[in-house]
Amino acid sequence: MEHEFWHRRWANNEIGFHEGTVNQYLHQHWPELAENRTGTVLVPLCGKAHDLWWLHDRGHPIIGVELSEIACKDFFEEGDEKAMVKPGEPFTIFRHDDLEIWNGDFFQLVPTDVSHVRLVYDRAALIALPPDMRPKYVEHLTAVTPDQTQILLITLDFEGSPTAPPFNVSDEEVRALYEDDYEIEHVHTQTLARDHPFAKRKGLNGASESVFRLTKR
Template structure:
């Protein structure tokens, strides 16, 4: 999936992946991730998720990585909050206190960029990517993260071909294939997608399963 695909989605507001509310699994399972309560959180492929404000309001410095400048601008405008914009390469940085959105290609991140990160929240990154890019994403995320970082990962699985992704179906087995070599994987929750779920209704998805994982780097 080329950059133009995502730029077009945001330009035409074809953003059905945007929840518009704080994710319930984040709300329910984040306390299990936290140790100090002030860990820096990385949110890859973040869009304009309100989850980032939720994390920030709880004392976490937040670093979101997002390709679309429209998403970055909307994120702050919809919260009626100003951000300092620092043009740079390879990321344009939108900064509000300890909440930053870096606008650019996730694959341009280097270890020095995220050396302070201790937690990762992935609700819509892995499932936004087709199979080959999921492998590349997992490898790059693993490569740049410091050893201390842990990941809260939320996935969606449905019958192959039921809808045209994104979001793409990611089976539990694939999570283990992608991350199992480097992380201990705890499967925290499996929850059938309710038929009146806004996303399911909008996309005509009759069956699906959401899963929550906690990933901890192996010694």
């Protein structure tokens, strides 16, 4: 997907992929992953997710990476917080305390940017990318993060072939994408009822969400 696609979606407020509350699986499964650690969390393609505030409130410095400047501004405005803005290339950094959103292309991230990161939260990155971009995303995430980095990954699977995000990612695809470089623990799957607000809004059939804990070797 080209950058213009995402800029247009945010400009037109076509953000049905945005979850307006803290994700339930983050509540349930983050404590097991973090094990009382309060290290920096990398959140790729973070949008304006409320999850960043939740993680920050639990003592984690945050590095979110987001292409849309609108999303970055909205995140802090909707959180009733002012952000210091540091323009730069390839990222402009929006910062409040030790919560940062790096406005730019995730694929411009380099290992020195996240050398101190050992925790990653991915609820909306992998499922935001079409099939041909997902291997590139996983390859780049693997290349920039240190060994032993742990990831909480949440995926969505459903019938059909959507032309816009969120995209369906099967459990089998997760294993194919990550098994060469990560230990994979499939910790939860939840079938969404037809009247589930998200499934109903998106017209999803046979939808399910899965949660994985990944540890980079």
